[in-house]
Amino acid sequence: MTSELGINGLNVSVNGNLILKGINLAVKTGELHIVMGPNGSGKSTLSNTILGSPKFKVESGSIKLDGGEISGLKPDERARLGLFLAFQEPVSISGVNVLSFLRTAYTKLNPSDKNIDDLKVKVSKVISKLGLSEEFLKRSLNEGFSGGEKKRLEIAQLILFRPKIAILDEVDSGLDMDSLRILGDAINSLKKESGVLLVTHYERIFDYIKPDFIHVLMDGKIVGSGGMEVLQNIKEKTYSFYKNEAA
Numbered sequence: 001m002t003s004e005l006g007i008n009g010l011n012v013s014v015n016g017n018l019i020l021k022g023i024n025l026a027v028k029t030g031e032l033h034i035v036m037g038p039n040g041s042g043k044s045t046l047s048n049t050i051l052g053s054p055k056f057k058v059e060s061g062s063i064k065l066d067g068g069e070i071s072g073l074k075p076d077e078r079a080r081l082g083l084f085l086a087f088q089e090p091v092s093i094s095g096v097n098v099l100s101f102l103r104t105a106y107t108k109l110n111p112s113d114k115n116i117d118d119l120k121v122k123v124s125k126v127i128s129k130l131g132l133s134e135e136f137l138k139r140s141l142n143e144g145f146s147g148g149e150k151k152r153l154e155i156a157q158l159i160l161f162r163p164k165i166a167i168l169d170e171v172d173s174g175l176d177m178d179s180l181r182i183l184g185d186a187i188n189s190l191k192k193e194s195g196v197l198l199v200t201h202y203e204r205i206f207d208y209i210k211p212d213f214i215h216v217l218m219d220g221k222i223v224g225s226g227g228m229e230v231l232q233n234i235k236e237k238t239y240s241f242y243k244n245e246a247a
C-alpha cells in the first residue's frame with residue numbers, strides 16, 4: 001500500500017519566533033527525500049514538527065498522512081499511524097534497558113501483534129546484524145552509549161518498526177565507515193515499503209544511497225529542489241548559490 005506525507009503551506013513558530021515559512025513537501029512510499037541546509041535553517045524544526053513535539057507551534061498550513069490531518073495529534077498517536085523519528089540527540093533513560101524499550105515501543109506500535117515472544121529473536125538478529133552484542137540489550141537506554149551506538153540503536157528501530165514514513169535527522173553524523181554502510185543498507189531496504197525524509201550535512205552518505213529528491217532549506221524556506229545536481233551546486237558554489245536563487 002502506498003502512503004503519503006503531505007505538507008502544505010506550513011508555518012511554524014518556536015517561542016514566538018516564526019521558524020518555518022510556507023513549507024510544501026510530499027513524501028511517498030518508495031521515495032527518498034534529502035533535506036540539506038545551513039545550521040539553524042529549520043531542518044530539525046521541520047522534523048520535530050512532523051512528529052508532533054509540543055514545543056513547535058503550527059501557525060498555519062497542514063500536515064497530512066494518507067489524506068488525514070495529523071497536526072493536532074500527539075507524538076505517540078502519530079507514531080501509531082506509522083511515522084518514525086530518529087532523534088538528533090536521543091534521550092537517555094536509566095532503569096529501562098534496551099530490550100524492554102524496544103519491546104514496549106513495538107507493542108505500542110503493533111497492539112494486535114500477539115507474537116511478542118518472536119520479538120526477542122527478531123531483536124537479537126537485528127542487533128547482531130548491526131554489530132552490537134547481546135550484552136548491549138541489557139544496558140540502560142542511551143546511558144553512556146557512544147555516538148555510534150546511539151545511531152545503531154536508531155537504525156535497529158527503523159528495521160524493527162517498519163514505519164510508513166521515516167524522518168531521519170542527521171542519523172549519519174559521526175558514524176564510522178562500517179556504520180555508514182549499514183545505515184545506507186537499512187535506508188535502501190526501508191525505501192522499498194516506506195517513504196524516507198533524511199536530513200544530512202554530509203555527502204559521504206550519498207556513496208550508499210540514491211536520493212529521489214534533494215531539497216535545500218534556508219531561513220525556514222525550501223529554496224531549491226531537484227536531483228543529484230543540487231548536491232553538485234552546493235559543493236561547487238556553497239549554499240550561497242541558493243541564497244542568490246531565492247533572492
Ligand SMILES: Nc1ncnc2c1ncn2[C@@H]1O[C@H](COP(=O)(O)OP(=O)(O)OP(=O)(O)O)[C@@H](O)[C@H]1O
Binds near residue numbers: 014037040046
Ligand atoms: N526552543 C527554541 N527556542 C528558540 N529558538 C529555537 C528553539 N528551537 C529552535 N530554535 C531556533 O530555530 C532555528 C532553527 O533551528 P533548527 O534546530 O531547526 O535548525 P537546523 O537546521 O536543524 O540546524 P542544525 O543544522 O544546526 O541542526 C534556529 O535559529 C534555532 O535557534
Ligand SMILES: [Mg+2]
Binds near residue numbers: 043044045088169
Ligand atoms: Mg538540526
